[in-house]
Amino acid sequence: MAGAGVIDEYVAALRCALRGPYGARRDLLAEARDGLLDAAEAYEAGGLPRAEAERRAIADFGTVDEIAPGFQRELAVSQGRRTAALLFLSVPLTAFLWAVIWRVFPEAARIEQVKPDWFGFLAKAVDLLQLGVGVVGGLTLLALGRGLRRIRRPALVTRRLGLFVWVQTPLVAAMGLTLAAAARGPVGFTTYPPGVAVSALSYLLAGSALFSAARCLRCTTAVAAPGETPGETRPSGGDRERFLSRW
Structure with a gap:
């Protein structure tokens, strides 16, 4: 040697x-x-x-x-799997925790108020979007695992997953903050420890997802040739x- x-x-x-x-x-x-x-x-x-x-x-x-380029393709697939696994596990978890928090939130801390007409629609949209993110994570994990041999451009799958996360995560965060402000729920009730803990966990997981998605984008553009589509190797x-x- x-x-x-x-x-x-x-x-x-x-x-x-x-x-x-x-x-x-x-x-x-x-x-x-x-x-x-x-x-x-x-x-x-x-x-x-x-x-x-x-x-x-x-x-x-x-x-x-x-x-x-061949090596980079393998690295892009590896990063795509990591990001997909993070979404598949973390998004349903945070959705479940918030559902529990809203149910057990102390009655004394609730401020009765007339909620806007759009509140129910927006709340349902957040739930569906979070469910969709978990599904996307699971399907991507499957595609970059057992389905890898059937995918012609797996690096492009990783790139699109990264772009999806960078659009979805800020959107869900903005919608969640809007709902919390309208309902004056756990996010605004800073003296309620479970609400604070779930908020911190949500921010941590969202930040991790954005960081992982950024690495997806970096992986798929690292060795692209001039005139070559990012994500294509x-x-x-x-x-x-x-x-x-x-x-």
Whole structure:
């Protein structure tokens, strides 16, 4: 493993070209480096100098520009799965908690008032939208899992999920605050500990969803070529799996 300078430089350049979850990116790079080192050692055993053997291994594997799009596709899918799982689990949870809070909210803290005519419609819209977000998360998780082989452009699915979250999350937050202001409910009742706790959890999960969605957008544009649609990845010049299995 010593003296792998050319390969290490190649892997470092590949690392700089990629964006995505740290663990998935680390595993891809480790797999590529191990395969390149095995190939270089085979060439060296055949009589080539070490540096030339490493360059030959890299030539067989493909340049960074050829290989990075294929790697980036895998990272985009990984990030899409993470975001979809977060939506699938967190949105129904927060909706359930808020439903409980509104039911057990102390009667003494409620301020009787005539609610606007649009209150019921908006409340139902929030419920349906939150239900839809959970469904979208579940379907995306399924699509990027078992359905991955049937999807032609999975990175585009990840990108659209990221855009969806960036539209949906601020919209639901604005609608929720509007309802709370109109009903003077748990959000405005800062001395009610359960309401404060659920509010804090809601903000935390919403922030996490936005952050994860931003990473979806970053993953799908990191290696896009000029004139190429963000989220669409070109096929790599080298067959990575065949190369790795060869050595």
